Amino acid sequence: MSRPSTQAVPPLQDKDVKINIVGAGVFGLSTAIHLAQRGYKRVTIFDKQPYHESRYSYFNGCDAASADMNKIFRSAYGGQTEYQSLSIEAFEAWNQWNAEIASGEVPPGMTKDDKVFVNNGNLSLTDKPSLPPFELATVRNMHEAGFPDSQLITYDPSHVKIATERGLGFAIDPFDRQKRGQEYLGVLDTTGGTTLADKACFFALYKAERLGVRTVFGPTLGAFESFLRADGEIVGIRTLDGKSHYSGRTIIACGGWTPTLLPELDSVCETTAGSVAIMKLPTDLARRYSAKNFPSWMYKMRDGAEGGLYGFPATSEGYMKIGYRGTKYTNPKVQKDGRERSVPVTRYTEAEQIVDQIPTQALAVIKQFIADFLPDLPANGVNIDMTRLCWYTDSWDNHFVIDHVPEHKNVLVASAGSGHAFKYLPNIGAWVADVLEGKGLDRQLIRSWQWRTRPDQEDRIINELMQGSAGRRSLKKTELSTPRHLKLRQTANL
Ligand SMILES: Cc1cc2nc3c(=O)[nH]c(=O)nc-3n(C[C@H](O)[C@H](O)[C@H](O)COP(=O)(O)OP(=O)(O)OC[C@H]3O[C@@H](n4cnc5c(N)ncnc54)[C@H](O)[C@@H]3O)c2cc1C
Structure with a gap:
């Protein structure tokens, strides 16, 4: 395959080369593990978060997308069979990680009874009278890939039987809609389920360190401040404590x-906020909605601002999380180069007034869903306890970006998870390592992840970028929730 001239980079071969990875989320952790497994001896991960202490917990000050209670795992990818295959590869790897944990290979604070992936199914529901084309394509494509009974249609009695035989009968109508005379049409992905995200990242960090990866973490020690340059090349990074860290390759x-760190990405991707509501359930409801009795789910996922909902079983601590991505918001700020760029703002961002309130529009959709699908929550006095803005990095086409930065052959970017990369924590690093080593570059996914700029043809664009403060999704233009909005009895009357 011919690669753009800016990306004609000599493949990585020298196992002694110093490699700096900036960012210890899904992309950074997975890359570190796979590089170390391939024999690279001098890999260091930098992060501004003190993850050894905070253990990737949102409650302990972590605000990365990867630092979360849970994320959905699914193989269901409609017509995108390349991501379906990547998920099938990841499914094996998640089960392998669970097996390693069960054998006692765990960091302090975890036990062999912990799991990082629960295969409790992922249910995708619609409010339409028939299944949307995406779901039908998934059923067909998983069948053709050799998983004929993995996608089960909720209204098909023979599929309900299969779900029951597999111990996933609860996941066909987990909201008890039928009992209330309501519709519950959807597809249950039986390969799907729930990843315990914070625990999985902490386990990945442990794996990386066991393989010899070094870490430099902390708000000054580990924070990227600038690139080091020599003779026009990037030769490492400087951290906020003023230290220089030279390397042959830098992965951002x-x-x-x-x-914001790589403005070259302006026409490729942008950070946007998803809205999340967290409820602490009383013990009986937490048991009713635990992963033993309840799947991860999605509702009207591709139906615009009134849809884009997803959620999870209650955690072992009783927290139930519901997310909304029907509208993804931006936080445009003027940068040093004079351009406006969206930057993450979270509960933990210094010098910001926001405490992770979410837009009232997002909250209204979430509350309407709770009123329609989870009426026993408000009936039992449950309210929303906490909200969170959780930051995506969306490319214009929803594909990741895994490629060398044009003009900087020593720098590779691995990002733009576009709302779906967590499930690839155990395996995406192998693909990043392949790009670094120049292996299999003609594979469809690797081509999709190449550096690319936003095209002129509007019909190819999934996510609009860089609309700035004039754009309708700017948080500045959006009404944000107050504690009064978090009461569930008010249902959707905001
Ligand atoms: C709301 C939401 C819901 C999602 N749901 C799902 C899902 O259900 N299933 C799924 O598969 N995927 C999901 N995703 C996508 C997935 O979470 C992301 O694709 C993935 O976590 C991104 O990982 P990352 O490594 O790119 O970034 P992050 O997880 O954000 O990590 C980036 C790291 O870089 C560090 N960093 C930032 N700046 C600096 C600096 N200057 N110096 C040093 N370190 C720095 C941060 O501290 C952080 O640790 C979701 C994403 C969001 C936002």
């Missing part, structure tokens, strides 16, 4: 912070 994997 800073999630939502990546576009």
